[in-house]
Amino acid sequence: MPKPRLRWLAGLAGVLLLVVAAGLPQGVRAEYGDVVINNYSEAAGMRPVIFPHWFHRIRFRCKVCHADLGFKFKAGGNEINMLKIIDGEFCGACHNGEIAWSPENCNLCHSGKPGLKTQIHKSTVQTLVAPVQAGGKK
Amino acid sequence: MRRLRLFVLAVAALGLAGPAAAATGKEVVDTICAGCHRAGVLGAPRLGKAQDWKERLQQGRKTLYEHALKGFKAMPAKGGNPKLTDAEVRAAVDHMLSLAEADKGGAAGGGEAAAAKEATAAAPAPRAAPKPRVSAVNRFNRLLEKEADCNPPPPEDGIHDPENDGTHLLLPPKEAFTDLPKAPSGNCVDWVKALEDGYINPRYDRLDPNVQPIVMDLNIVREVKGSMPDVVYPHKQHTEWLDCSNCHPAIFVPQKGANQISMAAILLGQKCGACHGKVSFPVKDCRKCHSKKKPMTLQRTQTTQ
Numbered sequence: 332m333p334k335p336r337l338r339w340l341a342g343l344a345g346v347l348l349l350v351v352a353a354g355l356p357q358g359v360r361a362e363y364g365d366v367v368i369n370n371y372s373e374a375a376g377m378r379p380v381i382f383p384h385w386f387h388r389i390r391f392r393c394k395v396c397h398a399d400l401g402f403k404f405k406a407g408g409n410e411i412n413m414l415k416i417i418d419g420e421f422c423g424a425c426h427n428g429e430i431a432w433s434p435e436n437c438n439l440c441h442s443g444k445p446g447l448k449t450q451i452h453k454s455t456v457q458t459l460v461a462p463v464q465a466g467g468k469k
Numbered sequence: 470m471r472r473l474r475l476f477v478l479a480v481a482a483l484g485l486a487g488p489a490a491a492a493t494g495k496e497v498v499d500t501i502c503a504g505c506h507r508a509g510v511l512g513a514p515r516l517g518k519a520q521d522w523k524e525r526l527q528q529g530r531k532t533l534y535e536h537a538l539k540g541f542k543a544m545p546a547k548g549g550n551p552k553l554t555d556a557e558v559r560a561a562v563d564h565m566l567s568l569a570e571a572d573k574g575g576a577a578g579g580g581e582a583a584a585a586k587e588a589t590a591a592a593p594a595p596r597a598a599p600k601p602r603v604s605a606v607n608r609f610n611r612l613l614e615k616e617a618d619c620n621p622p623p624p625e626d627g628i629h630d631p632e633n634d635g636t637h638l639l640l641p642p643k644e645a646f647t648d649l650p651k652a653p654s655g656n657c658v659d660w661v662k663a664l665e666d667g668y669i670n671p672r673y674d675r676l677d678p679n680v681q682p683i684v685m686d687l688n689i690v691r692e693v694k695g696s697m698p699d700v701v702y703p704h705k706q707h708t709e710w711l712d713c714s715n716c717h718p719a720i721f722v723p724q725k726g727a728n729q730i731s732m733a734a735i736l737l738g739q740k741c742g743a744c745h746g747k748v749s750f751p752v753k754d755c756r757k758c759h760s761k762k763k764p765m766t767l768q769r770t771q772t773t774q
Contacts, residue, residue, distance in 0.1 A: 394711050405716075442633045445630070
């Protein structure tokens with residue numbers, strides 16, 4: 332009797348999905364293109380970093396970071412750490428107190444909710460393929 | 470077998486019913502109320518600010534319970550979570566009032582601000598109907614994207630931590646976008662138009678503001694299968710932002726016909742999707758790229774086959 336069993340399994344899967352969906356917090360409306368970087372932050376006791384693409388593209392064209400400074404087109408793919416930044420690499424190429432504010436303002440970058448995964452928020456992949464819940468897991 | 474089935478479904482249904490144990494006032498405040506009452510969204514009295522609560526408390530605790538349970542102005546009934554029991558809501562109100570009482574310094578003064586707030590709130594705001602829950606996947610349709618979904622301030626965007634002091638120092642995107650041309654999706658900003666019409670002039674060089682980009686004006690037409698109009702890819706708009714090395718040769722082999730591109734790949738973040746759908750405008754408005762009508766003869770042969 333494969334058919335009824337299939338139907339009941341599908342029903343169960345549906346109910347379980349509903350349970351999971353009901354547990355997801357609503358209301359992640361992050362600005363499109365905001366990159367959450369949590370490679371090392373939380374393990375080191377800091378909040379995850381949120382990089383606002385929109386803020387930077389008003390001031391610099393893509394080429395400056397993605398060609399001259401070597402940022403890869405991949406969230407978390409650059410293995411940035413504070414030592415590199417202080418040495419003037421990656422963010423530190425501008426965030427050095429000269430072109431932009433220095434990395435002493437920890438909480439301006441490290442401003443994400445604990446538990447966020449490294450990813451680009453409101454991206455197509457996040458919306459359609461692998462929706463990830465935001466905020467801490469309750 | 471049937472008994473097992475019933476048992477599993479019952480367990481699943483229990484999961485839907487939510488936590489059986491009643492939450493304490495503090496738990497409710499931390500998980501639900503704080504969303505608005507921490508930052509004072511839409512004039513909500515803030516947690517631990519005595520002056521915000523002074524006037525309200527004069528109406529009596531019973532009125533406050535009533536407003537919390539049934540909704541009042543911008544405050545939705547039960548904080549927008551109908552699953553809460555009445556007792557849990559009352560416990561949350563009690564907890565918020567105890568937080569306000571603990572704030573001794575703020576009770577004095579602030580009367581003017583409170584009076585002004587009361588004056589602006591004198592006209593009863595229309596009660597918002599409960600929003601139907603639309604899944605993010607359905608919202609992907611650009612026709613379902615609402616103006617209100619665009620550019621929330623950092624403390625309310627769901628990923629910035631409102632408890633972090635730095636979060637409140639960040640520039641809200643709406644302020645930066647005030648004068649920029651609008652678009653229906655993404656940042657709700659038409660970045661290409663903003664650059665072309667001189668609303669913004671981002672640097673092409675990290676240090677020298679006078680370096681001009683090397684622009685290449687060459688359109689590539691990709692004839693696509695099926696009835697969709699052919700794709701026109703403009704090098705001009707892309708080279709104004711990017712360097713050739715950003716795309717060639719890693720993402721696109723610079724040779725006609727050498728690149729396999731499909732919508733599936735793009736939606737999964739490959740090819741055009743390396744940027745479109747992450748930072749550049751998302752692939753929601755088909756005709757932005759599929760913009761060249763197929764020749765008529767071709768269209769006719771397709772329909773007769």
